[in-house]
Amino acid sequence: MTAWLERAPPALFCAFAGLAALSAYSAMYAFRKPIAAASFDHVAGWPFALDYKTALIIAQTLGYAFSKIVGVKLIAEFGQRRRGVAILGLIAAAWAALVLFAILPAPWNVACLFLNGVPLGLIWGLVISYLEGRRTSEVLGAILCASFVISSGVVKSIGRILLDHFQVTEFWMPAATGAVFFPLLIIAVMGLSAIPPPNEADKAQRSPRSPMDRTQRRNFVAGHWGALVPLVLAYVLLTAFRDFRDNFAAEIWRALGYRNVAAMFTGSELPVAVVTLAAVAALIKVRDNLKALMLVHGMIGFGAVLLAGSTIAQTMGLIDPLSWMILSGAGLYMAYVPYNAVLFDRMIAVTRETGNVGFLIYLSDATGYAGSVGLMLLRDFATLHADWLGFFRDAAYATAALCAVCAALSARHFLRNHRAA
Numbered sequence: 001m002t003a004w005l006e007r008a009p010p011a012l013f014c015a016f017a018g019l020a021a022l023s024a025y026s027a028m029y030a031f032r033k034p035i036a037a038a039s040f041d042h043v044a045g046w047p048f049a050l051d052y053k054t055a056l057i058i059a060q061t062l063g064y065a066f067s068k069i070v071g072v073k074l075i076a077e078f079g080q081r082r083r084g085v086a087i088l089g090l091i092a093a094a095w096a097a098l099v100l101f102a103i104l105p106a107p108w109n110v111a112c113l114f115l116n117g118v119p120l121g122l123i124w125g126l127v128i129s130y131l132e133g134r135r136t137s138e139v140l141g142a143i144l145c146a147s148f149v150i151s152s153g154v155v156k157s158i159g160r161i162l163l164d165h166f167q168v169t170e171f172w173m174p175a176a177t178g179a180v181f182f183p184l185l186i187i188a189v190m191g192l193s194a195i196p197p198p199n200e201a202d203k204a205q206r207s208p209r210s211p212m213d214r215t216q217r218r219n220f221v222a223g224h225w226g227a228l229v230p231l232v233l234a235y236v237l238l239t240a241f242r243d244f245r246d247n248f249a250a251e252i253w254r255a256l257g258y259r260n261v262a263a264m265f266t267g268s269e270l271p272v273a274v275v276t277l278a279a280v281a282a283l284i285k286v287r288d289n290l291k292a293l294m295l296v297h298g299m300i301g302f303g304a305v306l307l308a309g310s311t312i313a314q315t316m317g318l319i320d321p322l323s324w325m326i327l328s329g330a331g332l333y334m335a336y337v338p339y340n341a342v343l344f345d346r347m348i349a350v351t352r353e354t355g356n357v358g359f360l361i362y363l364s365d366a367t368g369y370a371g372s373v374g375l376m377l378l379r380d381f382a383t384l385h386a387d388w389l390g391f392f393r394d395a396a397y398a399t400a401a402l403c404a405v406c407a408a409l410s411a412r413h414f415l416r417n418h419r420a421a
Contacts, residue, residue: 001194014136018143020191023184025144026151028123028183031094031116033152034174035060038161044105052106058373063114065369067121067225068362076124076359078211082191083126091185098175109171121365123356124340130195132345132357133209134202135284142281146335150273152246155181180200195291205287205314206349208261209356217356221363223406224351231343232364234300234406238336239368240375241399245332251257255388256321261301272329279373280333280341289349290418296338296346297411301404306331308400311393328396335403339364351415 005013021402040053048055078086092117099306101112131140152323159177162168168176174204221228245252279299310327313319319327375395 002196005194006196010136014139016191017131017195018140019399020188020195021080021144022147023188024146024192025123025127026154027188028091028120028180029147029151029155030135030158030194031098031174031178032060032064032093032120033155033246034159034177035113035293036152038163038170038173039157039250040170040319042175043106047107055107055110057243058377059110060117061243061369061373063117064121065117065366065373066114067118068365068369070365071122071125071362072217072359075122075129075362076356078126078129078358079211080129080197083129084189085125087126088186090122091146093119094168095175095182096177098178102169102172102175102364125362127192128340128357128361130192133198133206133348135205136282138342139281139357140240140244140364142337145276145280145333145337145341148242148272148333148340150270151247156249179292190342197284203221206289206345207352209348209367210354212355212359217359220353220359223353224347225414227347227410228360228363228408230409231339232367234335234410235339235364236371236405237366237399237402238332238339239365240371242332243369243372244337244375244395245329245392252392256325258321271326274334276333276337279335283342283346289346290414292342293346293350293414294411296343297407299337300335300343301340302409303331303334303336304400304404306334306406307396311396311400315330315393331400335407347414381402 005016008016035053035056038053040056046052095117097112101109101116103109104112127144128141131137134140155177155297158258159173162173162176163170170293199204283292283295286295307328308331309321310324310331313327314321314324340361344357347360348355348357
């Protein structure tokens with residue numbers, strides 16, 4: 001299969017590699033996101049003022065964040081050996097934590113969500129390592145990032161179906177949903193393992209990718225902190241807002257007056273995926289790496305404008321709630337997806353320095369998920385006591401404004417460095 005892919009036309013290669021990566025990461029979502037489909041109202045044995053579901057999501061996010069901190073080193077240095085075995089082993093460990101979650105009573109089972117999040121946080125870096133550093137990385141990254149937009153909704157829909165039609169309890173539903181996706185995961189990892197490494201033409205245009213030791217990581221950050229600081233700050237806000245929208249989608253849809261939330265999870269996200277990923281994939285036509293990097297910054301800024309503009313329009317009654325969720329989702333993911341698909345890939349190509357995308361993504365993720373936890377705690381404990389919609393709108397405005405400013409500061413750094421050179 002590897003030899004065949006080396007000779008395959010670019011379109012066929014992209015279809016195979018992109019589908020394998022999309023399937024692998026979509027399967028991962030089945031072990032992470034089913035929790036969001038349940039309400040967990042009136043849980044016996046829960047003694048704390050903090051909402052039980054919020055506690056579960058915070059515990060999982062803390063595990064995920066811890067994994068990202070560890071991943072700054074692990075993923076940067078991992079290399080290409082035994083990646084498939086690592087993916088399968090990590091997800092199996094995450095599923096075992098979900099089984100323990102169903103068996104143990106509250107409040108002790110909350111810790112199982114932390115154990116679930118730790119191994120899952122390393123999956124993205126392993127999957128993206130199969131795709132980076134190629135002339136087709138934009139297309140491959142766009143296909144992979146479809147998992148952000150589509151898979152979470154699909155997984156939550158399946159979780160609701162298990163709850164509503166198969167009488168699976170809320171505590172066993174996450175493990176049951178994961179079990180449904182094990183066959184897809186195994187097939188997807190076999191496909192990833194067949195992908196050949198970047199060829200010489202890829203290396204010439206995008207620069208070779210290699211593991212980074214501590215000194216190389218430190219030097220890269222020191223040389224580009226003027227861009228990395230605002231980019232990471234923007235990513236913190238985007239991650240927090242995206243996780244809040246994703247984890248509490250059921251509550252937001254009900255606050256908007258919708259009752260068939262299982263259908264809304266998937267139906268509202270499909271248009272978002274089409275718009276966002278088409279924009280990212282179009283960057284493959286831009287061969288000049290600096291120009292492409294500036295276009296990526298422009299995409300982040302435009303996403304921020306769309307997020308704020310659609311929220312203003314819905315508040316004024318100019319668009320209906322469904323249109324708002326689609327447009328705001330498109331704005332959010334237009335700003336968020338480039339971080340995980342093309343931003344850092346083009347950044348390394350522009351600098352021509354030793355590095356890999358995994359290091360930069362995990363550097364951003366390590367702080368991004370801390371922001372996600374902070375936003376959830378703010379919602380539960382702040383004296384504002386805002387309703388779901390009010391809090392969601394305020395968060396949209398703040399995220400959009402600060403992300404637009406951060407994107408402009410980062411772009412300025414690279415333009416100044418280019419003129420100085």
